[in-house]
Amino acid sequence: MSNADTGIGASVKRREDLRFITGEGTYTDDLNQPGQTYAAFVRSPYARARIDAIDVSDALNVDGVIMILTGADMAADGLGDLPCGWMVKQKDGSDMVTAPHPPLATELVNYVGEPYALVIADSRHAARQGAEAVMTDFHELNPVVNLASAAQSEQIHAGIPDNRAYDWELGDKPATEAALAGAAHITRLDLINNRLIPNAMEPRAALGVYEKGTGDYTLYTTSQNPHLERLVLSAFVQVAPEHKLRVVAPDVGGGFGSKIFVYAEETAVIWAAAKVGRPVKWVADRSESFLADAHGRDHVTHVELGLDQSGRFVGLKVQTTANLGAYLSLFGSAVPTYLYGTLLAGQYRTPNIYVEVQGVYTNTSPVDAYRGAGRPEATYVLERVVETAARELGRDPADLRRMNMIQPGDFPYQTPVALVYDIGDYEASLDRALEAIDYQGFPARRIASKDQGKRRGIGFACYIEACGLAPSQLAIQLGAGVGLYESGEIRLNPTGNATVFTGSHSHGQGHETTFAQIVSDKLGIPFDDVEVVHGDTGRVEFGLGTYGSRSLAVGGSALMMAGDKIIAKGRRIAAHLMQASVDDVSFEDGKFLLAASNQSVTIQEVAFAAYVPTSYPEDLEPGLSEKAFYDPKNFTYPAGTHIAEVEIDEATGEVDLVALVAVDDFGEIINPMIVEGQVHGGLAQGVGQALLEHGIYDEQGQLVTGSLMDYCMPRADNLPDFIVDTTITPCTHNPLGAKGCGEAGAIGSTAAVMNAVTDALGVKDLSMPATSEKVWRILKGE
Amino acid sequence: MSTRLSRRRFIKSVIASGVAASATSGWYSAAQANRPAGTTERLISLNINGRTRRVDVLPQETLASTLRYKLGMTGTKIGCNRGECGACTVLIDDVTHYSCSMLTHSVRGRSVTTVEGLQAADGTLHPIQQAFIDELAPQCGYCTPGQIMAAVALLKDNPKPTRDEVRVGLSGNLCRCGAYDHYLSAVLRASGQST
Numbered sequence: 001m002s003n004a005d006t007g008i009g010a011s012v013k014r015r016e017d018l019r020f021i022t023g024e025g026t027y028t029d030d031l032n033q034p035g036q037t038y039a040a041f042v043r044s045p046y047a048r049a050r051i052d053a054i055d056v057s058d059a060l061n062v063d064g065v066i067m068i069l070t071g072a073d074m075a076a077d078g079l080g081d082l083p084c085g086w087m088v089k090q091k092d093g094s095d096m097v098t099a100p101h102p103p104l105a106t107e108l109v110n111y112v113g114e115p116y117a118l119v120i121a122d123s124r125h126a127a128r129q130g131a132e133a134v135m136t137d138f139h140e141l142n143p144v145v146n147l148a149s150a151a152q153s154e155q156i157h158a159g160i161p162d163n164r165a166y167d168w169e170l171g172d173k174p175a176t177e178a179a180l181a182g183a184a185h186i187t188r189l190d191l192i193n194n195r196l197i198p199n200a201m202e203p204r205a206a207l208g209v210y211e212k213g214t215g216d217y218t219l220y221t222t223s224q225n226p227h228l229e230r231l232v233l234s235a236f237v238q239v240a241p242e243h244k245l246r247v248v249a250p251d252v253g254g255g256f257g258s259k260i261f262v263y264a265e266e267t268a269v270i271w272a273a274a275k276v277g278r279p280v281k282w283v284a285d286r287s288e289s290f291l292a293d294a295h296g297r298d299h300v301t302h303v304e305l306g307l308d309q310s311g312r313f314v315g316l317k318v319q320t321t322a323n324l325g326a327y328l329s330l331f332g333s334a335v336p337t338y339l340y341g342t343l344l345a346g347q348y349r350t351p352n353i354y355v356e357v358q359g360v361y362t363n364t365s366p367v368d369a370y371r372g373a374g375r376p377e378a379t380y381v382l383e384r385v386v387e388t389a390a391r392e393l394g395r396d397p398a399d400l401r402r403m404n405m406i407q408p409g410d411f412p413y414q415t416p417v418a419l420v421y422d423i424g425d426y427e428a429s430l431d432r433a434l435e436a437i438d439y440q441g442f443p444a445r446r447i448a449s450k451d452q453g454k455r456r457g458i459g460f461a462c463y464i465e466a467c468g469l470a471p472s473q474l475a476i477q478l479g480a481g482v483g484l485y486e487s488g489e490i491r492l493n494p495t496g497n498a499t500v501f502t503g504s505h506s507h508g509q510g511h512e513t514t515f516a517q518i519v520s521d522k523l524g525i526p527f528d529d530v531e532v533v534h535g536d537t538g539r540v541e542f543g544l545g546t547y548g549s550r551s552l553a554v555g556g557s558a559l560m561m562a563g564d565k566i567i568a569k570g571r572r573i574a575a576h577l578m579q580a581s582v583d584d585v586s587f588e589d590g591k592f593l594l595a596a597s598n599q600s601v602t603i604q605e606v607a608f609a610a611y612v613p614t615s616y617p618e619d620l621e622p623g624l625s626e627k628a629f630y631d632p633k634n635f636t637y638p639a640g641t642h643i644a645e646v647e648i649d650e651a652t653g654e655v656d657l658v659a660l661v662a663v664d665d666f667g668e669i670i671n672p673m674i675v676e677g678q679v680h681g682g683l684a685q686g687v688g689q690a691l692l693e694h695g696i697y698d699e700q701g702q703l704v705t706g707s708l709m710d711y712c713m714p715r716a717d718n719l720p721d722f723i724v725d726t727t728i729t730p731c732t733h734n735p736l737g738a739k740g741c742g743e744a745g746a747i748g749s750t751a752a753v754m755n756a757v758t759d760a761l762g763v764k765d766l767s768m769p770a771t772s773e774k775v776w777r778i779l780k781g782e
Numbered sequence: 783m784s785t786r787l788s789r790r791r792f793i794k795s796v797i798a799s800g801v802a803a804s805a806t807s808g809w810y811s812a813a814q815a816n817r818p819a820g821t822t823e824r825l826i827s828l829n830i831n832g833r834t835r836r837v838d839v840l841p842q843e844t845l846a847s848t849l850r851y852k853l854g855m856t857g858t859k860i861g862c863n864r865g866e867c868g869a870c871t872v873l874i875d876d877v878t879h880y881s882c883s884m885l886t887h888s889v890r891g892r893s894v895t896t897v898e899g900l901q902a903a904d905g906t907l908h909p910i911q912q913a914f915i916d917e918l919a920p921q922c923g924y925c926t927p928g929q930i931m932a933a934v935a936l937l938k939d940n941p942k943p944t945r946d947e948v949r950v951g952l953s954g955n956l957c958r959c960g961a962y963d964h965y966l967s968a969v970l971r972a973s974g975q976s977t
Contacts, residue, residue, distance in 0.1 A: 013915050020923030021911040021930060023857015023897035030856040201861045201869055201924040201958050253859075253924025254958050286862040508922030508959050673918040677964055681921060684960025708866035708956065716962040717953040721945070745960075 006520055006527035011673035014513045016506070025251045028205035028222050033279035036207070037066060039269055040127035041282070042117040042134045043291065044109035047143035047363040047701020048156065051107055051116060051136060059119060059133035064126025067276055068134065069268070070117040071104035079103065079271060082262060082327070083236040086334035087479040088166045088359070096166035099157035099361065101327040103237065103264040109138070110156060110326035111365050112702055113291025115264050120276050124283075143363035143701035147323045148300050150360040156326070157361060165324055165333065165359040170341040170417050176354035179315030183306025187389035193377050194768045195298035195323070195695035196688075197711055198370050202253020203284035204293065206266035208273035216244055218538075219270045223249040224259045224505050225545020228482065230537050232262040232330070239271050246538040252507035256685070257369035258293045259507070260547050261330040265292070290706045295695055296370020298323035299336065299377050305385045311395055313350040313404050318381055320357045325366035332368040333359060338478060339374025339466075339548075345415035346382045347426040347462045347639060348404040353416040363701045369547060371685050371746040375465040383461040383751035388764060397460050397755075398434060402427060405462070419466060421637045422732040424665060429727050430462060433641040433663040436723050442645070455648045456658075459755025463748035464639040467549040467740035470632030486550070487542050488558030489627035490519060490566055494611035496604025497529035501627075503543010504555035505535050508681075509742060510674045511551060517670055518556050518736070522563035523603055524590020541627060549740030552670065553636045553731065560735040561628035569624060570606045576617045577601050577609060636731045636739035640664035642683075642748035644756040653776025655691055655757055660749060661723045667731040667739035675741045679724045682745020688714045689746075690753035691769050712769075826890055830855070831899025837886075845881040845889055846870040849896060857897040857927050861956070868955030871928035872896050878935045878954070897927035900934065910934050913972035914965075921959035928955045933969045942973055 006012050019025045056068040081101045088096040105116040119130035144153040144163060151162040180186055200222075207220040217240045223229045226247040234242040252259060265282055273280045284292070299322050306315040322336030341355040386404075390397040405426045406413050413421040442458050449456035469475055472483035489501040500519050506512060516530040533539050543555075567587045574592030575582040584595040591600045609616060610624035645659040662679055669675050692712040696704040705711040730737030750768070757770045761778055828835045830853070837852050846863070849855040849872075858881055861869030865883040872881045873895040900908035907915075910933045920926040929952060936943060936951035943951060948969045949962075957965065967977035 011918070014918055014920070016923065017915045017918070017920050020920045020926045021897075021907070021914045022901065023855070023927050025857075025923045025926075027856075027859075027924065029850075029860070199958055200922070201867065201956060202859070202922070203861070251923060254922040256958065286864065286866070510918075510921075673964075677918055677921055677959075677961055680963045681960035684962065685958075707864070708862055713956060713958065714960065714962075715953045715956060716966065717949040719960075719962060722963060 006517060008517060008521045008670050010517065011671055012513055012517055012527065014510045014674065015516070016510060016512050027202055027251045027253055028207060028220050029283045031207055031220050031250065033207065033209055036279040036281050037120050037122060037276055038124045038127040039118050039120055039272060039280050039282040040131040041115040041265060042119065042131045044105065044112060044114045044116060046109060046138055046140055047112050047145065048141040049109050049138040050141060051105065051109060052139055053137040054117060055135040058135060059130040062126055062130045062133055064122040065119055065130040066122065067120045068117060068130065069272055069275065071102055071106035074104050074268070074271065075102065075106055077271070079239060080237045082264065082267070083232060083330070084328035084333050085330045085481040087481070088168055088333045088337050089479065090166050091169050096333055096359070097160045098165065098328055099160060103267040111363050113288065113365065114326065115292070118268050118272065120272055120280060145362055145364065145697050145699060145701045147298065147321060147360065147362060150362050151358070156363060160361065163361045165328060165361060167356070167358050168337050169354070169356040171354035172352060172416065173354045176315045176317050176352040179352040180304055180306040180317060183314050184309045185307045185393060187305045187385055187392055189303050189385045189388055189765060191301045191303065191381060191384060191765065192767050193297045193299040193301065193380055194689065194693070196296040196370055196693050197290055197695045197705070198256045198258035198293055198296060199289060199711070199713060200254035200256060200258060203286060203289045204259065204263065204265065205283040206269040207279060207281045208270035209279045210274040212277065216246070217270055217273070218246045218248065219266060220248045220250060221266045222252050222259050223247065224252065224255040224507060224547060226505065226535055226537050227503060227543045228545055229262055233267060233270065237267050239267060248538070249505055249535040252505070255507045256371040257296065257373055257547060260545065261294055261368055286708065287706060290711065291365060291703060294329045294332070294366045294368035295325065296367065297377060298367050301381050303381050303385045305389055307389060307393070311393060311400050311403060313348055315352040316344060316350050318344055318355040320355070322357055322359050323362055323364065323367050324359050325362060325364050327366050329366035329368035332366055335369050335374045336377070340378050342417050342419050343375050343378035343464065343466060344382055345417055346379070347406060347464050349406050350404070351416065355417065364697055371682065372743045373548065375743065376686070376747045376750055379461060379463040379747050380751045383463065384754065387460060387755040398430060398439065401460065401462050402430060420634060422634055423729045424637060424639050425727060425729050426462060426639055429640045429663045429665055432725055432727060433643050433661045436661045436663065436725060437643045437645060437659060449647050453650050455650060455760040457646050457756040457758070457760025459644050459752045459757070459759055461642045461748040461751035461755065463642065464637055465744060465747050466635035466637060468553040468632050468636045469548055469550065470635055472631050482544065483631065484544065485629045485631035486544055486554040486558045487627060487629050488555060488562045489541060489625065490559065490562045492566065492607040492624040494608055496607045498523065498525055498531070500530055500532045500559065501540045502532060502534050502555050502559065503540055503545065504551035505546045507546070509546065509551060509678065510671065514552065514670050514674060515556065515559060518559055519563060522560060523566060525603060549638070549742040552736065552738045553734055553740050554630055554632055556736050556738060557734045558628050558630035561630055562626045565626035565628060566624060569626065570603060572617055572620055573606045573609055574601045577605070577615060633733045636667065636734070638664060638666050638739040638741065638744050640744060640748060642752040644749065644752040646753065646756040646760055648760045648775060650779055653772040653779055655770055655772065655775055657687060657691065657720055657753065659723065660687065660720060662745060662748065663725045663727060664741065664744050665727045665729055666741040666744070667728060668737035669726065670738070676724055678741045679745045680722055682743055683722050683749045684714045684719055686746040686749030687719060687753055689768060690750045692718065694769050826887065828886070828889065828894060829892065830894045831896060839886045841887060843886050845872065845884040845886045848886040849881060855896055855898055859924055859927055861925065868932065869925050869928045871931040871955060873931055873935055876935065876938055878932050897930055900930070908934065909972045910937065910969070913968040917964045917968040917971055917977065919961060919964040919968040921961045925955055925957045929957065929965055933972070936969065937973055942975060943969070945970060
């Protein structure tokens with residue numbers, strides 16, 4: 001294949017897929033070690049209780065049970081707590097209040113499913129039986145479940161009054177309140193962002209191995225970021241020192257945020273492997289996934305948007321209570337603050353914005369990043385209130401948005417909520433989307449639906465997101481516990497092919513293909529000669545993994561930098577081989593060219609010379625392997641317009657999503673079909689939130705939606721054929737001009753669908769998900 | 783429409799027959815441990831992908847468990863282990879079944895096909911597999927073997943399905959990546975129709 005078929009911009013077939021379609025993928029549960037044992041966790045049946053006594057005598061008598069370890073054993077071994085990686089400053093400048101989070105609970109359990117012991121046995125079956133035989137005396141306490149009243153409820157954690165982790169704000173409060181006071185019209189809305197449960201199809205799993213002879217630990221686990229996992233386990237939990245711990249995340253069956261975090265289970269498994277002296281394996285069952293994976297969203301919000309006579313937005317005030325769950329998960333503090341409040345300007349020139357967020361503890365599973373992470377919540381608030389304002393004022397929702405949009409000439413644009421947008425063309429996406437949905441034809445379609453006893457509605461969402469968290473120093477000033485760069489390394493082998501190492505991780509995104517396209521394009525090496533390695537701290541130097549749609553913009557940029565270094569060194573070698581001056585050597589399409597001559601040497605010849613230096617510059621090190629750390633100068637800002645059209649059956653309340661258009665600006669695109677797939681997936685999850693999904697706890701803190709029969713996720717027959725398109729404004733500050741595409745679908749579509757449903761019903765608000773029962777009740781006037 | 787079982791009918795039948803793996807016991811029923819020895823023959827022959835496999839099977843072991851943990855055929859995935867997600871879909875006598883909810887003993891004498899059995903002897907991919915590559919259908923790949931098995935059964939039953947018929951045909955197989963659009967296109971491509 002020529003590079004035109006495989007380079008940047010080509011829909012290259014994914015090299016991952018051969019193993020996936022033949023059943024040869026290697027996921028954590030597909031790995032086994034000789035002599036391995038099996039772990040089963042003993043979990044709290046109560047949302048809040050004191051542990052008075054744990055009796056393991058019966059469990060130890062179960063045939064096959066080898067060892068039972070409790071939270072007390074873990075504490076006795078000096079293991080540390082699971083940390084929260086982002087320190088949020090409160091309004092008064094003080095640090096947020098963090099409750100200790102031991103991997104295995106010791107004295108108190110704070111959510112149903114919280115692990116407090118584990119049973120190690122010769123078989124899965126015996127481990128399960130052992131776990132069921134552990135007898136624990138609990139003293140039940142009143143759980144705090146309701147988010148809205150959590151601050152007035154019993155105190156969950158000692159030293160944390162009002163169950164409040166933080167009271168955070170961003171923006172100019174007096175200016176915003178003054179703007180609202182002077183506004184010609186104020187639209188007010190109360191919104192709930194429903195709790196979601198990520199449910200990657202592959203349940204979390206861990207296989208821990210300890211080598212007694214060397215003291216080396218190896219942890220195979222379902223992680224989106226194995227180096228971060230290793231860092232947390234060594235620096236905070238202190239299971240093993242970093243240089244003696246290897247973390248491998250092999251094929252990972254989806255993450256959507258839920259596999260970013262360091263959980264109790266893998267911590268306990270790697271610790272137990274050394275105690276048992278045999279490998280220990282644990283695989284979650286689906287119930288455990290529901291109970292003990294970090295959940296997403298779960299906000300209660302009041303929003304006020306002020307507009308002047310002409311319809312210009314003059315002020316936006318947002319008050320949100322965010323459910324953090326029982327403990328602060330790894331990035332649980334940052335999601336409802338820095339990834340939420342900063343996005344509330346959206347695509348608009350609103351001059352005054354103020355947001356305050358109360359982060360509260362409840363006796364529910366911890367809440368953390370789930371596809372979009374803060375940005376869908378911000379978009380939902382902003383795009384619901386803007387659409388509602390248009391309806392209240394009798395304005396066309398597209399026109400009202402258009403007149404408030406930041407214009408191409410406004411960039412770089414400083415928002416009132418900290419971000420500086422580098423580039424965009426929001427009207428271009430809006431126009432393309434209006435055309436794709438045939439907006440002109442909507443009134444006629446609405447009448448046609450009415451004739452069939454159906455109500456038709458249309459809804460918009462013009463979203464912006466901030467991807468590739470950056471730059472590191474700024475993020476650390478704002479409370480981040482780690483840098484936000486990414487590493488990349490290109491190793492040219494003596495025979496001229498390349499092994500590429502990236503610190504980002506692929507669990508569905510197709511990096512093995514996309515990153516090979518980048519390096520192939522950059523160095524003029526055939527695509528098939530480029531191998532991409534990821535997901536193993538033993539092979540990749542360092543990295544921060546994959547989250548926040550960052551891999552291409554940050555990880556891909558690191559590879560571009562490494563490629564520049566390869567070319568720079570290659571020019572010196574090539575100049576020597578051609579007996580010329582370095583200044584006269586240029587590089588193009590895999591060849592080093594000597595100016596004003598027809599002489600050239602290929603990059604493969606240069607690589608060979610670098611390893612077999614028979615003729616080689618005297619002052620140059622042999623070898624042709626270069627690494628780079630890319631630290632972004634700014635976020636990237638993908639943006640676009642999503643438009644949904646729904647038809648509601650008056651008799652049944654069933655919502656039929658008849659069309660969903662997504663026009664997105666992701667900057668430059670490497671592999672269009674992979675991007676299309678990412679958009680489809682985001683849209684499916686966004687539609688799922690709007691119409692189907694809701695994680696519900698009862699008053700006692702029991703998870704009511706604890707199975708895939710109770711928690712409804714989109715299936716093939718729940719979704720229409722999406723209409724997706726892109727516009728392009730290249731990112732101004734990274735070498736690929738790329739912005740990121742993994743989350744956009746889940747950011748815009750939810751608000752668009754709910755705007756369409758409320759339009760069809762003629763109601764101001766309806767809580768998600770818009771199930772047929774809720775819609776039917778509205779239609780009946782209940 | 784086809785005569786195949788719909789997802790809901792299938793689930794109903796599983797529940798009615800009482801063989802669904804219980805939500806809490808997972809791999810095997812807890813009651814099994816006390817079963818008197820020797821009441822069921824344990825070393826049995828299974829016909830898997832056209833080959834006879836001798837395997838030691840507990841009386842209440844599920845087919846998914848046998849395939850993955852006894853025979854090392856890890857192409858069949860377990861996503862929920864209780865008949866809800868479809869990741870473990872295999873064909874039994876050419877009809878789709880959730881192997882997590884089938885007792886291994888119940889497939890003695892029947893023909894089991896897993897994702898490992900689709901390629902021709904010379905390694906040529908099954909048309910469905912090739913179409914999944916061509917349409918960039920998989921994302922994380924975890925539900926993919928199940929989707930492929932559902933698609934193979936669909937096309938055996940209905941060689942020229944409409945896009946909506948494919949939707950229904952794959953509706954028993956959850957994909958959290960939301961890759962359905964490309965999956966549908968791949969099945970249509972494999973059936974020789976435009977996507």
